[in-house]
Amino acid sequence: MTQGGWRTVVRNLREPKVLVMLLLGFSSGLPIYLVGNTLGYWMRDNKIELSTIGFLSWVGVAYSLKFLWAPLIDKIDAPVLGRLLGRRRGWMLLAQIVVGAALLGMAFVQPGTGGLTIAGVGLNQLLVFGGLALVVAFASATQDIVIDAWRIESADTPDQQGMLTSSSTLGYRAALLVTDSLILILAGHLGWSVSYEIMAVLMTVGIAAVFMAREPAVSVRAAATPHPALFTARGLFDAVIGPFIAFFRDHGKWALLMLAAISLYRLPDFLLGPMANPFYSDLGMDKDVVGGVRGSIGLAATIVGIAAAGISSVRFGTLPTLVAGAILGPGSNLAFSYLALHGADPGVFAGVMAIDNFCNGFVGVALIAYMSQLTHAGYTATQYALLSSFYALPGKFLKGLTGVAVEHLEQGRTLLEAYALFFLGTALVGIPAVLLCLWLAMRTPVRKAAAAVT
Numbered sequence: 001m002t003q004g005g006w007r008t009v010v011r012n013l014r015e016p017k018v019l020v021m022l023l024l025g026f027s028s029g030l031p032i033y034l035v036g037n038t039l040g041y042w043m044r045d046n047k048i049e050l051s052t053i054g055f056l057s058w059v060g061v062a063y064s065l066k067f068l069w070a071p072l073i074d075k076i077d078a079p080v081l082g083r084l085l086g087r088r089r090g091w092m093l094l095a096q097i098v099v100g101a102a103l104l105g106m107a108f109v110q111p112g113t114g115g116l117t118i119a120g121v122g123l124n125q126l127l128v129f130g131g132l133a134l135v136v137a138f139a140s141a142t143q144d145i146v147i148d149a150w151r152i153e154s155a156d157t158p159d160q161q162g163m164l165t166s167s168s169t170l171g172y173r174a175a176l177l178v179t180d181s182l183i184l185i186l187a188g189h190l191g192w193s194v195s196y197e198i199m200a201v202l203m204t205v206g207i208a209a210v211f212m213a214r215e216p217a218v219s220v221r222a223a224a225t226p227h228p229a230l231f232t233a234r235g236l237f238d239a240v241i242g243p244f245i246a247f248f249r250d251h252g253k254w255a256l257l258m259l260a261a262i263s264l265y266r267l268p269d270f271l272l273g274p275m276a277n278p279f280y281s282d283l284g285m286d287k288d289v290v291g292g293v294r295g296s297i298g299l300a301a302t303i304v305g306i307a308a309a310g311i312s313s314v315r316f317g318t319l320p321t322l323v324a325g326a327i328l329g330p331g332s333n334l335a336f337s338y339l340a341l342h343g344a345d346p347g348v349f350a351g352v353m354a355i356d357n358f359c360n361g362f363v364g365v366a367l368i369a370y371m372s373q374l375t376h377a378g379y380t381a382t383q384y385a386l387l388s389s390f391y392a393l394p395g396k397f398l399k400g401l402t403g404v405a406v407e408h409l410e411q412g413r414t415l416l417e418a419y420a421l422f423f424l425g426t427a428l429v430g431i432p433a434v435l436l437c438l439w440l441a442m443r444t445p446v447r448k449a450a451a452a453v454t
Helices: 003-013 016-034 037-045 050-064 070-075 081-085 087-109 125-154 158-190 192-202 204-212 217-224 233-265 267-283 287-316 318-342 346-372 380-409 415-428 431-443
Strands: 115-118 121-124
Touching (some): 016 037, 016 125, 016 158, 016 192, 016 204, 037 158, 037 267, 050 267, 050 380, 070 125, 087 204, 121 125, 125 158, 158 346, 192 204, 233 267, 233 318, 233 346, 233 380, 233 431, 267 415, 287 318, 287 346, 318 346
Antiparallel strands (some): 115 121
């Protein structure tokens, strides 16, 4: 990097918005495992069947359907808070409050197969628990819509967009480590309910960031600019169909290929996710060991992976980095197969966590950087929600069947052998994404990031 390049990096690090983005990234990442992978650990500890754990992971489909209500978020203000804080910040705060409240509700209800009485009404405990998890997922997905839009609209230059993306990813990955490692140590000593209460309190990190942030100038102008009433034919067309037309107009014949590659890119990771923590439980790994390794070696490997992706993007470009991530992502799943066959060895487990966290850190930055370049000014929230929904949609639907898959593979085998075969299968489903990304890298004309962040 040139001397001028280093000056740019240092100048961007001193920008308050970079710190805000770090905190917002943390707030964005905090809920996702609490209604996903970590929730599976809690449920498995409570003797819930693998198939039920897999089915309940479908609450995460809310993240993949957020493009359905993103047009509303793009065009209207949050009740009361929108007038006080602005369109982006108002929706952020409302979503964060709902997430925190629903997490507290989950801590109170807890997963179980018994009955529950609320206000004199008898209810199924697991059904109520799942409903609260769905509320968390819906509110969290709404928060993601607005945070992504704020990040893209707040960048003044393509270089700063890269800095904000890295900052967001670092905060996001830090939150995943908290909800995937630290929470296990807390649960081992304080119990799962108290641990979820602590996670609810940590949502105040995002609330603080909202008050530190400034409303993007693009959002302020959009809110002040007269536009067709949303609930008229013209307004609905502009809000719902307009972003799709703009996307296909910008990218032409490559649009479908881009969407296909994005939709398959993280599929191996999504399929592995719901079974990872139940796997550790069935493997016999101590929660303190799992949490300690993730919080130390896992954290270091994540930071290295994020840095490697950033360096790769600068040195080789976004598309080559995307191809590298498409290979690293599913490749890391093979390490889980080895762990299943090797057994509960803390040393091997540490190695697997190092590989997995490095690869996930790299892959996350590679995909976010690529998708951020594809959005069109005026439709930022909706188009990015569409892209991030596409990358998650197939995996979110299929992962609900992962528990059934492991139970089926167990027939005639040991449970750990079934896990090993399952993880191998999740790696193999990453091959189509590798081929599509190679095609994009070889054929697609590269758009200048500046055109996407105007």
